[in-house]
Amino acid sequence: MAQKLVIIGAGMASGRLIEHLLDNDPNAYDITLFNAEPRGNYNRIMLSPVLSGEKTYEDIITHSDDWYAENNVTTYFGEAVTTIDQDAKTVTSKSHTVTYDKLVIATGSAPFIIPVPGKDLSGVMAYRDLDDVNKMLAACDKKNAKAVVIGGGLLGLEAAAGLKEQGMDVTVLHIAGHLMERQLDPAAGHLLRKELENRDIKIHTEGFTKAILGEDKVDAVLLEDGTIYEADIVVMSAGIRPETRIATDLGLHVERGIVVDDGMQTSDPNIFAVGECIEHQDQLYGLVAPLYDQAKVLGANLLGGDEIFSPVEISTKLKVTGCDLFSAGDFAEGSDREEIVFRDAVRGVYKRLIIQKNIIIGAVMYGDTADGGWFLQKIKDREDISELRDTLIFGPNFASGAPSDPLAAVAALPLDAEICGCNGVSKGDILAAIEGGADSLDAVKMLTKASTSCGTCAGLTAQVVQIGLGDDFVLPEADTICKCSDYSHDDVRKLIISKELKTIPDIMQELQWKTSCGCITCRPALNYYLVCAWPGEYVDDGQSRYINERVHANIQKDGTYSVVPRMWGGITTPDELRAIADAADKYNVPTVKVTGGQRIDLLGIEKEDLPAIWYDLNEAGMVSGQAYAKGLRTVKTCVGSDHCRFGTQDSTGLGIQLEKAMWGAWSPHKFKLAVSGCPRNCAEATCKDLGIICVDSGYQILVGGAAGMDLRETELLAQVTTEEEALELACAFYQLYREGAQYLHRPYKWIAKVGLDWVKGQCVEDVENRKALAGRFHYSQTFYQVDPWAERASKGKDAYEYSPLADFSKVAAE
């Protein structure tokens, strides 16, 4: 006689289980199927095409009512199981009680609803089943309806793309730094973001939902950072949790999911479980392929078999038309791992293979995923790829593959892209010169004047000439930024502007970086270039900064820090001195030293004490002296005409004005100033990056001094007659240096490269340009003149830096 099998949940795993049972022994069991959803099994992973309108619900039904009837499966749909009696072996729903010999729990998973105020408002929904899709489609009927999708993972993005397809205005909030961070690395995440933004979907990464606003229905979503997005509906797609309540009520072994053994049996030998509700060897499963494997194993075992479930490597694809991405295996970096990276900026293609001991263990692809299956097979087979290695990344048709083209980014520039800013030469001008007969780099330079002024575009000019002349041209060797890139510092800076690259992953993708996340040489440089290029837009990446700039103090040889408060123009007061003395006492500062830049240095402070000492100094009105910054340091002054019998102008007053205007600015290297009240030069202005010497007739602006590893005397940039002119010229010069110099080059090195005459042309002779430079500097300053100490001492920024994760130091002593 047939045994009684009861299955709770009509999803994809149990659907496949029933098929296996019927195929192999249709008479073994009388099957009863309960489902809380009022319908049978459909292909849940195809809900996204239903949402976007590419398919209908009927298209995705896998088991119709007729099918269940033909196969003698008793169905109770729309009936959630309320109790199970293990002793009597019965299952009860609101209107039926059924006995079982074997019971299968296949309750799947429930969406995780993030616990924020407003989560229960009408209009807030999950993305899990057909009812959710119908609610979303109903919301699309309203004109100009707005949707906010919380969660930029696989499902959330599919929901976002579908809603956009249906005409809604869609914003995606995602807590990680890039989309689909579990499947994609930052570079592929960047390409995906670009594609979605091209479709007018707004993406807000690092967006933490604070509350959902509204009276009885949702009106808007408020983020922790204060941003508000209007919303008619909010789709929660922040992950799923195994639906285990019924198993927990029964007292079965449940961890995150219902724990099953290799044969899919729970802790009760008559109860089994499959699908998203289970936990097997500490793993949960959300993709369909392993669920089908589980169904196959359980189907065999319910018929007396002895199969075991052993998970295999699976891949992920996003079901959004036009977004080709593929991810499989483990794509984390590791020292015992090598990677092969292929980038084609023109076609928006990124491929990365992760190899360990000659075996591919992971693959991420974007833009061209045709070879995904081929790589996945190699991952599954653990095939030794050492023979194929050189051409592996080009896939099975490697014969037709071509190596990555280092000129791709330049080739993609439009004809009107500016190559040489000094002489106003576009890419089209250079190509026209070549068409007109110029047959060498020198000939092009002579005809167009490209790269003949400051010279920072020499690399770019040469590359455009190479594109124009073809294979005969040999690119002169240029100093590249580091081993991660083929581009020089100058090229990178220009391409950041011309291609509007606004994040480090953007740069690495578009300029075809050869490593996945750069190195200690290029990351701080790129971070600075972005800080300079996009004030107010770029979000500073602290992890790409040296420790001194990350914690706003100078690390010392013993790991303690030194703290230097700003003293404007070297002027202080008794109150400030008392506050400094009090702080020195309170924090047991071992050394108090007067610096060369007319400041007081408190040395030997423990990192953990930094926010507290900053707080005390802030309370006394002092801010960071930024004595650690590749940025504006100090303006040293003499007492000038206020007190000195030789002083010609108010040098201290001008020094203070300069420091007030320029503090907080970042630059390629440190930038020190001094103002001397007369040519006796007590403030030693002639060895500074910018020095001013006051004379009876005005102010001599001197630049390019150094008193470090190299000793340089300044050269005269210009003499001006008023303080206003001196201030404007100082700011314009600083901005010219900030925009043009290579990272870690002091002004004297940069001037040696571009020539003092060119600098004078830019910021002295060309008055319009001087004003524009100063204007850009002041605009940038509106974002960067924020005291970093106050942000950390009072507002808790980067608090993780200053407290231990855990403290066991006192445990042993007890």
Place this chain on the structure above:
Amino acid sequence: MNDFVDIGAVEDIPVRAARVVKTPQGCIAVFRTATNKVYAIDDKCPHKGGPLSNGIQHDESITCPLHNWVFDLNTGQAKGADEGSVKTYTIKVTDGRILMDTSEFIPEMAAE
């Protein structure tokens, strides 16, 4: 014997950053990588004692803030021309929580 203790959430350490765990023998630096892996090594460079938790992370390596020695976070071995190593510690990550085997740095606790 293992003695795994929850020391905090992976989220408590920003991506590519590090924090310290204080022990009676000194600090241990705990790193979170760009791909959310977590590593723990002694927070002391064998060269001049620099606090490695304050360095810059790249790939799965850390560069010492004092003199730019580079260490592999997996093995604690110095990379490139420099020779030396730092001790590594066992880390387990479960449900976003970081677990450390305290018996590796507090022998007294394991003996109890």
